Amino acid sequence: MSSVPLPILFIMAVFFTFWLILRKFHRLEQKKRALPDLAGYLDANKQAEARCSACDCTEFKDEGLSHGKDARRIISCARCNTLLYRFDPPEQPG
Ligand SMILES: [Zn+2]
Structure with a gap:
């Protein structure tokens, strides 16, 4: 048996799970x-x-890049959810 106490193993497992989720999220963001x-x-x-x-679907949906109201939009397919392209708003003066 391992000499590491069970609560420690449990905490490590939780952290590892969070790390996996964060990594997946980060990959999608990139x-x-x-x-x-x-x-x-x-x-x-x-x-x-x-x-x-x-x-070949022509119906798209768009979502904000980092949050819902983000002016930088990510366009994806409404049918199969494939990420297609991004739309950056023109720079606002001021
Ligand atoms: Zn599609």
Whole structure:
């Protein structure tokens, strides 16, 4: 048997689980930030009008990059949830 007390093992397991969740969340966040803008997306997929690159759906949904009201939007497919491209608002003067 291990000499590490059971409560310590339990706490370590909890921390490890949190770390896994955080890492997954962070990976998704990086994936969103690495998305091309609309022009880059159209160019990469040789499209004139944006369609989902995975299922050809033309219905999209958008969400804020870091929170719901974030002006930087992430556009994803409404049908299969594939992340497609990002939309950055023009810089606001002032
Ligand atoms: Zn799709």
